Amino acid sequence: MGPIPLVRRYSGARGDNYTVTVTDSNGQTRTETHTRWTSVSGSHQRFFDDVLVLATNGMSRDLMDSLEPWPLTKLQPFSQELLAGFLARTYEVELDEGFPIAKKRIDAGIESDVRSLIGGDHQRIDKVQTRYDALTFKHLLLPVWLLAYRYHDKSYQVLINAVTGEVQGERPYSVWKITLTVLLHG
Secondary structure (H helix, E strand, O other): OOOEEEEEEEEEEEEEEEEEEEEOOOOOEEEEEEEEEEEEEEEEEEEEOOOOOOOOOOOOHHHHHOOOOOOHHHOOOOOHHHHOOOOOOOOOOOHHHHHHHHHHHHHHHHHHHHHHHHOOOEEEEEEEEEEEOOOOOOOOOOOEEEEEEEEOOEEEEEEEEOOOOOEEEOOOOOHHHHHHHHHHHO
16 A cells, blocks of 8 residues: 555543552551553544555465565566566455555554553553545565475465565474473473
8 A cells, every 4th residue: 555644533541550558457568559540632643655465365464464574665666577587476355355454554553653642551542533545556566485385284384575584484383292392391
């Protein structure tokens, strides 16, 4: 997704911890932690650009997300020559399917911002209003090396960010080796 300026109004409460020393009927003292809540509201604007959404169904979305960040400042305009000798996939996820995925990532970023703005030891977000403006779409081809293998009739994927070298993947676990390790060291 391209540039998305967001304006959000929010309301909630900031929780600040404080301690109180309490003496019981036996003369024993103990410290208790309480939280003082204060109402908070405000507005926040954040500009999102290049919110990435995996547009193919052939790779694990979680593994692809874990390959981030991508050096998007190094993007080049599409050229057939850049793909020579490589397999490239076209998108399989339509815009109407991709936007809710992008929106979920945007909302998580804004929630983190709002919690930071509220501050305190605890935050409660009661209401957030969002206005999405100037939505745009870009089709990007990002270089990923894919290794797929089978082990005991189960498929596993390993993905490599071909720009940064970041490697993420799935692997089989041996239940008996894990159990033995826990028993020996537990």
